Each structure stands twice: as C-alpha cells, then as structure tokens.
Amino acid sequence: MTTSTNGKFDRTPLIAGNWKMNMDHVQGITLLQKLAWTLSDARHDFGRVEVVVFPPFTDLRSTQTLVQGDKLKVEYGAQDLSPFDSGAYTGDVSGQFLSKLGCSYVLVGHSERRSVHGESDELLNEKLKAAYRHNLVPVLCVGEGLEVRQAGDHVLHTLEQVRKDLSGLDAEQVANLVIAYEPVWAIGTGEVAGPEDAQEMCAAIRAEIADLYDDATAARTRLLYGGSVKAANAASILGERDVDGVLVGGASLDVGEFANIVRFEQHLVTD
Numbered sequence: 001m002t003t004s005t006n007g008k009f010d011r012t013p014l015i016a017g018n019w020k021m022n023m024d025h026v027q028g029i030t031l032l033q034k035l036a037w038t039l040s041d042a043r044h045d046f047g048r049v050e051v052v053v054f055p056p057f058t059d060l061r062s063t064q065t066l067v068q069g070d071k072l073k074v075e076y077g078a079q080d081l082s083p084f085d086s087g088a089y090t091g092d093v094s095g096q097f098l099s100k101l102g103c104s105y106v107l108v109g110h111s112e113r114r115s116v117h118g119e120s121d122e123l124l125n126e127k128l129k130a131a132y133r134h135n136l137v138p139v140l141c142v143g144e145g146l147e148v149r150q151a152g153d154h155v156l157h158t159l160e161q162v163r164k165d166l167s168g169l170d171a172e173q174v175a176n177l178v179i180a181y182e183p184v185w186a187i188g189t190g191e192v193a194g195p196e197d198a199q200e201m202c203a204a205i206r207a208e209i210a211d212l213y214d215d216a217t218a219a220r221t222r223l224l225y226g227g228s229v230k231a232a233n234a235a236s237i238l239g240e241r242d243v244d245g246v247l248v249g250g251a252s253l254d255v256g257e258f259a260n261i262v263r264f265e266q267h268l269v270t271d
C-alpha cells in the first residue's frame with residue numbers, strides 16, 4: 001500500500017455509486033442490503049474509505065429506513081436538488097427535504113443534467129449554494145465533451161466550469177466540496193480516461209482552487225474521477241496523487257463489482 005508523503009491520504013478516499021435512473025425503491029433496498037453485507041463480510045473499514053450511493057429520489061425514504069434501522073455505514077445522497085428552498089416550483093426537490101431524509105451528499109451538475117436538461121453554470125452555482133444552506137455536501141461534476149478533448153482544450157474548458165460554478169463560495173465551503181471530473185466522452189461508453197488523464201485534470205483543478213482560495217483549502221477539497229470506472233481500472237486511477245475517489249455509474253449497479261472498487265486498496269501497487 002502506498003504511504004502518504006504527499007498529503008493525498010490525509011483526504012479520506014470516497015467511492016460513490018451513481019445509480020442514475022435505475023432501481024426502483026424495492027430493487028434499490030435489495031442492492032444496498034447486499035452491498036452492506038458484502039462489505040461487512042470483507043470487514044470493510046468505512047472510516048478509511050467512505051462509501052456513498054446516489055439512488056433516485058423515490059428510493060431515498062426506504063434507503064433512510066434501511067440505513068438507520070440496520071445501522072449501515074454506507075452514506076447516501078440525491079442526484080440533484082432545486083436551487084430554491086420551497087414554493088411554487090413543480091417537480092423540484094428542496095435540499096431541505098433531502099436533509100430531512102438523512103442525505104449527506106447531493107450531486108450537482110452531472111453532465112446528464114447539463115446536457116439533457118440544459119443546466120447552466122449560473123444555475124449550478126445557485127444549486128451549490130442551496131446545498132450548503134441545507135448542510136448537504138455537494139459533489140460538483142465537471143468535464144469536457146469529445147470535441148473539446150480532441151481540440152486539446154479540455155483543461156481550459158473544465159477550469160472555466162469550476163470558476164463559474166464556485167463563484168461566491170467561501171474557502172470553508174470549497175474545502176468541504178467534492179468535485180468529480182467526468183469527461184463526457186468516457187461516461188457509459190466503456191472508453192475510460194487513463195490514470196494520467198485523471199491526474200492531469202485533478203492536479204489542474206487543485207491548482208485552480210489554490211489560486212482562487214489558498215493552498216490549505218486546495219489540500220482539503222476531494223477530487224474524484226468518473227467515467228467507465230470498473231474494478232479492473234479503479235486501483236490504477238486511485239493510485240494517482242490528486243485523485244481522491246471515483247464516481248461510478250454502471251458498475252455501481254453490480255454489487256460484486258462495486259464492492260471490489262470500494263476495496264481498491266487491495267490492488268494498489270506497493271512502492
């Protein structure tokens with residue numbers, strides 16, 4: 001196991017499963033229960049590697065009941081939230097309701113929200129602020145599409161998203177934030193960015209936060225990679241200095257696969 005000389009392991013690794021629009025509440029509970037059993041059999045230390053799932057909204061109440069009833073150490077969050085707290089916003093879900101359901105985290109600006117629902121950086125900035133108002137830790141998703149990558153503009157593009165989305169947030173908020181770099185061309189395509197691509201972007205984001213805030217803040221913000229992560233490629237990605245976790249889509253629906261990603265330390269190359 002690699003030891004910490006660079007501060008990386010001062011940040012608790014975070015393995016997150018985004019179920020997207022899969023798993024109704026009955027299926028979701030079964031999946032979560034199996035995941036908890038598998039990790040408990042493997043004596044997983046949740047203090048050492050944090051595990052979070054992002055079920056659909058309609059699963060959250062049953063998730064809360066299961067997690068509280070069985071005292072599970074898996075945490076959970078929602079896939080989106082409203083920029084507003086309450087009122088005439090049909091179809092929106094307030095951060096206040098998510099907090100009440102025991103959510104610790106909330107995804108903000110997933111590429112499928114940006115592209116399918118046309119969410120702008122200005123709106124995502126409002127959503128981040130709403131998350132903090134309700135004590136939810138936002139997992140802000142950023143990343144470029146294929147054309148931008150091919151033009152070699154991926155770092156510029158992604159850092160611009162970071163700057164716009166973080167506008168007006170204070171250092172303490174940003175230190176507690178999680179940012180997931182999810183290149184759109186690698187999502188659900190089987191096309192995975194190499195560990196060096198993930199490292200390049202995470203290092204650039206950390207440097208940007210140091211510029212916007214300070215080094216101490218940048219050293220605390222957790223940065224994840226997402227896009228076709230599987231058990232077979234997770235350890236090499238997580239071995240990179242600035243990558244503090246992964247945001248997993250498809251593979252998080254398979255208990256064995258996701259549990260193996262959570263246990264990535266078994267596969268880290270010893271220095």
Ligand SMILES: O=C(CO)COP(=O)(O)O
Nearest residue numbers: 018187188227228249250
């Ligand atoms: O979008 C993702 C996670 O939020 C990544 O999805 P896949 O792991 O299915 O590529």
